[in-house]
Amino acid sequence: xxxxDIDLEKTMRYILIFTSFGxxxxxxxxxxxxxxxxxxxxxxxxxxxxELRYVLGFGHPNTLFSSIYSILLLWVWNYGKKAKWWHFxxxxxxxxxICFITSSRTSIIxxxxxxxxxxxxxxxxxxxxxxISYITAGFISPILCVIFSMYSxxxxxxxxxxxxxDWRSILDSSLTNRIKDLYYSNDRHSGAIETWELFSxxxxxxxxxxxWVRMFYWYGxxxxxxxxxxIIFLLYLCSKEKDIWTTILVISLGTYTTIEATYxxxxxxxxxxxxxxxxxxxxxxxxxxxxNYHSE
Numbered sequence: 001x002x003x004x005d006i007d008l009e010k011t012m013r014y015i016l017i018f019t020s021f022g023x024x025x026x027x028x029x030x031x032x033x034x035x036x037x038x039x040x041x042x043x044x045x046x047x048x049x050x051e052l053r054y055v056l057g058f059g060h061p062n063t064l065f066s067s068i069y070s071i072l073l074l075w076v077w078n079y080g081k082k083a084k085w086w087h088f089x090x091x092x093x094x095x096x097x098i099c100f101i102t103s104s105r106t107s108i109i110x111x112x113x114x115x116x117x118x119x120x121x122x123x124x125x126x127x128x129x130x131x132i133s134y135i136t137a138g139f140i141s142p143i144l145c146v147i148f149s150m151y152s153x154x155x156x157x158x159x160x161x162x163x164x165x166d167w168r169s170i171l172d173s174s175l176t177n178r179i180k181d182l183y184y185s186n187d188r189h190s191g192a193i194e195t196w197e198l199f200s201x202x203x204x205x206x207x208x209x210x211x212w213v214r215m216f217y218w219y220g221x222x223x224x225x226x227x228x229x230x231i232i233f234l235l236y237l238c239s240k241e242k243d244i245w246t247t248i249l250v251i252s253l254g255t256y257t258t259i260e261a262t263y264x265x266x267x268x269x270x271x272x273x274x275x276x277x278x279x280x281x282x283x284x285x286x287x288x289x290x291x292n293y294h295s296e
Contacts, residue, residue, distance in 0.1 A: 001282055002278065004279060009078075026056070030055075030057030037057070038057075039055060045176035061101075062107075065104050068098045076118050077249060080121065137235055137238075138232055145255060150216075153196070159180040181208055191214070200219050210260075211263065218264065
């Protein structure tokens, strides 16, 4: 709520510039051999125990992608409304290169989803004026994402016993055992739905990939429910202001968080959506009209 009186547009540009600058320094130091590895050879669950994937100083290929992904989202929010077709071509090529060097199937899907939604919003501006756009966004994220995550946490214990051609087994395999690991990654079965509690406790500290599940496990059912309500309310405010750009971020991040938990971590402060949420809800609580941050 400290963000309630900020100049949101100026703040988001500031975050984009300094985040990009900081990430560039990390990669540069890695390439010079000063700090961090350029690549890591490990078994990433793809059937190759000696798989080489680039990290460029970020420690893990998924961390590298998520960092670049955050820059993509910030670019979408700040400049998507005025971008030219060749801007999108450059961004798409850049993200394809990042997806290739990190060898992440998730990154390809999320990157293309984000770029396609941005192109639609940019060149079909009437989309932003239709309430169905925001209703659909809320249905996808958080509702559909949460339902899928709850279902995954509920069936995680049966995955190893399913027929290999069962759609749930195929899905888990395509997600590199993320669903199965909710139950079998440790002795406490951290992440399985029976380990969720109404409120968090200090023993719930295990890490696993599925972000919405981690929210329920780490924070508790009731706090996570309030988070879901806050996101839905943010989409409601977006619909009132016809802010399709924040809506794109909600869809993209919600989908990404279903598979990855980058934005549900000990470093939750790096989630710039908190600033947008604070600015929007803060103005609403004060009874002010929410300024259109994306006005021409």
